[in-house]
Amino acid sequence: MQMLQQSFHRWLDKRIPAADNFALNHKTIFIFPAKFGWLYLALCTLLFLLGTNYQNNLMLLLCYFLLAVFLVSLMASYSNFAKLTVSIGKIHQVYVNDDVQIPLWLNAKQNSSTFSAAMHGRISAQFMGLSSGIDVDCDQLTNPVALPLPCKKRGWHALPRLTLSSLYPLGLFRCWTHLAFHSRVLVYPLPLVNNLSPQHRQAAGHDAQHAHKHSHDPSLQHDFSHLKAYQTGESLRHVAWKQVAKGRGMVSKQFTGQQQQVTWLELDTTVELELAISRLCFQVLELSRFNHVFGFVLGSYVLDPDSGESHRLNCLQALASYPNIAMVAN
Amino acid sequence: MQWSVKFWQRETTKSENLPRPIQAKNPAHLFLAAILIVFTVTLYEQVIAWISLLVVCAVVIRSAIFFAYQKHLPSMRTLNLLAILSTLGLLYSAWSLGFLLGMINLLVLACALKLMQMRSQRDFYQLIVSTLFLLGCGFIFNQSISMTIVYSVLTLMIIVALGFFHAPSLSLGQQTRQLGLLSLQALPIGLLLFLLLPQLPPLWQTPRAKTAESGLAEKITPGDIARLSQSSALAFRATFADGSPNHASRYWRTIVMEDFDGRSWQVHPVRKQQRLLFQSMQQEFNPVLSGPYRDYDIIAEATQQSWLPALDLATPLGAKSQSEIWQSNDFQLISLQPLVSKYQYSVRSFIAAMPYQVLSQFDRELNLSVPKTGNPRTQTWIQDLRTLYPQDTVFTQALLDYFAGQGFSYTLRPSAMFIDPVDTFLFDTRAGFCSHFASALAYSLRLAGIPARLVTGYQGGELSTKVNQADYISVYQYDAHAWVEAWFAETGWRRFDPTALVAPDRINFGLRQAMQEEGSFLADSPFSLARLTNIAVFNQLRLWLADVDYNWSRWVLGFDRQKQQDLFKAIVGKLTPQRLALLGLGIVSIIALLLLLFFLPHWLAGRVSGPQRFYLDALHALSKVGFSRPPWQGPQDFNDTVAQQFSAEIKQPFAQLTALYLHSYYAKTSSAEKETSQTERVTRQMKQHLRKLKRGLRQVKP
Structure with a gap:
């Protein structure tokens, strides 16, 4: 048959x-x-x-x-x-x-x-x-x-x-x-609700706690460092509206403190693979929702800390196609 | 998480093998309801009343749902109960109807129930097929032109219903156009199949319907109140290829009655038993055949009886008629199947063969038996007469003279004669119609020791002659007649018609003329067309209708193996196996050709022509070497890429082709004349360039 x-x-x-x-x-x-x-x-x-x-x-x-x-x-x-x-x-x-x-x-x-x-x-x-x-x-x-x-x-x-x-x-x-x-x-993958696991805190260093507390508006805590082209998904609060008004395009402000509170998301190898991926997926979604900057490690595939829509999509794509990420990462 | 919940719910409620439900508001249902009710009306005689009522119910339910007066179909439990009850009812009321009518009623009942119940696609299809089958069965009972038209319309309506079912949002106009075209295309193919597929003999005995018999009765009682056929219905039509007999000699023998009980004549029960015995032994009677004869075809109307009319001494002609008709010992033709629908047969009548037939002892006894008592006056009168004229022929002449000379009159309104009817008729009333005269004569002859019997049948008929058509005679029920056959040692069986002595007009011109004074012809049906012959328009109309009906019966209903073989002969000449095979092949190819012809427009529509085709050919040739145009690239851009990739042998002709293609497509031409000449030129050039391109590509390939 x-x-x-x-x-x-x-x-x-x-x-x-x-x-x-x-x-x-x-x-x-x-x-x-x-x-x-x-x-x-x-x-x-x-x-x-x-x-x-x-x-x-x-x-x-x-x-x-x-x-x-x-x-x-x-x-x-x-x-x-x-x-x-x-x-x-x-x-x-x-x-x-x-x-x-x-x-x-x-x-x-x-x-x-x-x-x-x-x-x-x-x-x-x-x-x-x-x-x-x-x-x-x-x-x-x-x-x-x-x-x-x-x-x-x-x-x-x-x-x-x-x-x-x-x-x-x-x-x-x-x-x-x-x-x-x-x-x-x-x-x-199917996102499954969970808390950020200890590994992530470890990976994120002592900043994790800190970051979470203030993740809603890092600009309050940190000094302005430079301007950068606006990316979809970034908070509108970071947009340098004065520059926009002057006709210099959409640019957003970057703050020095941001780099330090980076969270690193990683696969939990202690549980079953699909479960771990589902959890990781939830974390990606959750962090993106608050426009948090995070790095992403999935096996040999590493995404530098970033935030915004395209970062989120890259992460999700990697999660979806793991372990054949190389094939589609572009 | 919400999405997971949603998914699992879906998974568990999914059902795979449930029949596909249908929308309640589809015009197809209304069509089916209409078809069923019209069909039931056309079979009002056959369908039991309460089943018709059920059909009406079903139609009302369907219509109510269609027009949204009602939202819900009756529940399955109700319908199942109804089905069980009505099946029991049918078993009870259709038991006496016989198999065929029982089946028809069952089918109608099933259709009505299905119409009420119809919920799924499968139900719909089943209903369609049952209805189509019912329509086919309808033709068993109704074969007239008008009914055929009604059934054809119903068939088309079924096709439209199917169309609505599969394309519910088309309008009725579009639907009829589409499906009408389809039916029109199917019609010639269907006709071709009908004409040329071999007509087979019946494969097995089929059940026949039991319905009221019509036509001549098997028993006549002249003394009863005149229940003479006051009907203008057609009895049969006879087609004569070469010349028809004159009016006075058209005696259509149908039933021979040899049993007389003093009041009524009937087919002798012993004769019936004898026939059944001979039939079971396959011993058919063979009369002595000699002398001149006449061949003709008869199309008899349905009578539900087996008696077949024919002239004089007739024998079935041709293999089909011979296998279906039984020749009985009293020279009657009897069909082996009762005539449930029109029946066509061929006969050969020997005009002068009667005298040569032998009279067996059995026949003699049968034809001499008289009741001992009753009609005393006649008995004594015959005794006296017989002593006066001991010779048979002289005696008979004296009897006939009595009828001619004693003031007898011919009437369709005789008075009733209950006691000793022959006495009353011969000596008191002296007025009656054919069966009175025939009965009295036959009885008298028997009393005198001369074998005699009563023959009923038809006399006369209306002759129709036309230039391009064989002569045919239409015989109506009012042409019914009775006469006497007597046997003499010297001359054998001889026909005597006392009516002819009293009312010669009846024999020479027909009942209408004979009854002109009395005005009793078809007195019960004043609006019958047959009565209105003195109004020219009506008579024309009547004759025209008769003509149409005759040709319908003869050529459509009567198309049989013989006619089919004649048709084959007309097409291929001699019927050899090779030629027949060739004919079959021809039919198949004609049908294929027809189908092709119908769908040529569709295929042509899909094709591209002219410059576009050459350009596409060029693209195809390029793609063969692995270089194809991406969908987003225009012709000009693609030409540039080709120019970069290929050598001059390829890129030059391609550039030309592209230029010509673009030019022919986008450049405007001033006049039509110029356009055609230009198109020709462009086509020629493109052909050349395409050839060049292909040559160039061939070099690239290896």
Whole structure:
């Protein structure tokens, strides 16, 4: 079974390689009678038997007409589905156990066509291997369509293949496709509430206590040292508004005392790895919330003490992808 | 933490295999409700009243939910209870109806319940399939043109309902346009399949419906109050390929009655037993066939009986008719299946073969038996007459003279004769219709020792001749007639029609003319078109409708193996296996071609043409050597990168191609004429450059 699935995926990778956007065509579309289609064929057989036994031409005519509808609906179903183009928008990061909303951009209009321009009917979208998905009505489409993807493990994940299927027009045939996209999802570890552990205090030296007490506004305690370009996430209180008013751009004041109260965050090796990472994640979030300056050590990966949004993101990214940080640190 | 809680809740409530629920407010449901109720109306005779009532309930419930008068479907428990109760009810009330009608009622009932219950996608599909199947079954009972139109509309409505189910937000107009087109495309394919797929014989015996019999009765009692067929319904139509018989000789024998009890004539029970015995032994009666004959086809209307009308001494013609029709010992054609719907058969009638038939001792005894008592006046009268005329033929002539000369009259309003009806008729009232005359004559002959029997059937019929169409005769129920057959040693069986002596118009022109004075023709149905023949417009309309109905019965309902083979012969000539195989191949390719034709617009729409195609080809050629244009780069920029990367053999033609492509796309042309000539020039140039580019790239590859 496993083998079969693997070879199916290999075949799929060869047939529909990953891309950024898809215009569905004969290579990407699969089509097969749906359950109802088989039921319908059984009905046609029954009508044929009945019509023949009763020598009833009208019943036979009905049977053949229904068969012809079946044939024509094969083509109609395909040509309807082939009007679809799909791409994926920007994916936001999430924490473990949360759902990431994957934005799908569906375009049901054929650009170059003057014939039957739009695609009709409902499309159901789901990720391969997941049981739940969403239904999209092509006739009332608002882009992007958010398709939730539950994230259970931290790290960089390739998107599972996206399965789109349509039963339009009569439900006799199911057109579907399994699309692979280049996009990846970054899943942060699950933050778990804890206090700063003793190691951190140690690492932070005698300043830790001090720092915590005054972390809300270090400027009250320390002397101004220099100006530095403002970074998103820094407290607005540090912004040198006079300089801004003079038109010299957003700059923030740096204070000499700040360097000393640096906290160093480190992985707690005494507990299980995932737990430790979750705790560390909470600490990063917490310190960032108060705009505290902290350094970050995760194995061989070291981030110099800093604060602000990009620092936080770097830390989270490192936590998410540990122990393969090198691969993504940039 | 809040997010973890949220996740776990979701995980535990997720259910995988629940059927997909459906929206309550989908027009598809309304369509299905409408279809079901119309269908039930078309089968008002077959569907039991309380089941129809249940259908109405279901339709009301569905409509109420659709129009939001009501929010909730009846609960599953209620519906299950209802289902059990109604199944029991059906078992009780449909037990006597037989298998077919029971099944139809069960299906209607199931559809009604499903309509009430429908909650999931699966329910919907099941209902659709059951309804389509019901529509097919409807054709067992209704085959007229008007009903076919009704059922076709219902079928289309089912297709539209399916469309609404899968694209709920399309408008009705869009839906009908889309699906109407689809149906239109399917229609020729369906017709092709119908015409050319082989028509098979019945695969097994099928249950037949038990409904009220119509047409001629198996027992007639002339003395009863005139319950004569006052109906203008069609009985059958006969098509004559070469010439039809004249009015006076159109005696359509249908039922032979040999049992007389003094009041009524009926098919002899012994004769019936004999037939069943012979049928079980597969011993069919073979009459002596000789003399001139006439071939024709008959399309009989549904009667629920097995008797088939035919002229004179008839034998089934062709393999199909021979296998389905039984020739009985009294020269009747009897269908092996009761006629539940229109039935077409071919016969060959031997006009002058009756005299050559043998009369067995059994037949003689059957045709001489008379009740010992009753009709005393007739008995004595015949005794006296017989002593006067001992010779059979002379005696018979004397009898006929009595009918002709003693003031008998022909009427559709005879008075009732309860006691000794033959006596009353012969000596008192002397007025009656065909069965009075025939009964009296046959009885008299039997009393005199001449084997005689009553034959009922039809006499006459309306001939329709047209230039491009074979002659056909429409025979209506009011053409019903009765006459006598008597056997003489010299001439064998002979037909005697006493009615002809009294009312020659009846035989030569039909009932309408014969009853003109009395005004009793179809007196019970004053608005019947058949009665309004003196108004030209109505008569035209009536004849036109008859024509349409005839052609419908003959060519659509009556399309059978024989006609199909004729069609094949017309297409391929001689029917050899190779040619038939070729024909099959031809059909498949025609269907494929049709499908292709329908979807050509779609495929063409996806294709690019002209300069754009050449440019894309060039890009494709470049990407083969591993150099493709990133999506964010415009043609001009990409051209610059190509110019940096490649040698002159490649970059020059590519630059030309890019320039031409950009020019053709963005430059404006003044006139259409100029445009076409320019496009041609551009296309030619681009073709050249593309060739050059490919040549250059080929050198790069290794």
